[in-house]
Amino acid sequence: MQQVKITVEVDGEVVDQVIEEVDGTLEQREEKIDALTRQLASRTLQASVDRVAVPRPLFRRKAGRSDTRDSKRER
16 A cells, blocks of 8 residues: 655645555556546646636737727627
């Protein structure tokens, strides 16, 4: 049996940590660790998105000479 510890930091702050006992054949251990990694990757992405300070529009278009404004569909 092995203890697997995966720690994720975003901007130097621990956002998630998994500690799990893994046993079985080499293939079973690999599958369990791979599943842990995928679960943690999803939570890490969410934590990273949650840390974005100010939401901003994805697309902007020019309103005048060099001014920009949020793009909205015109009806």
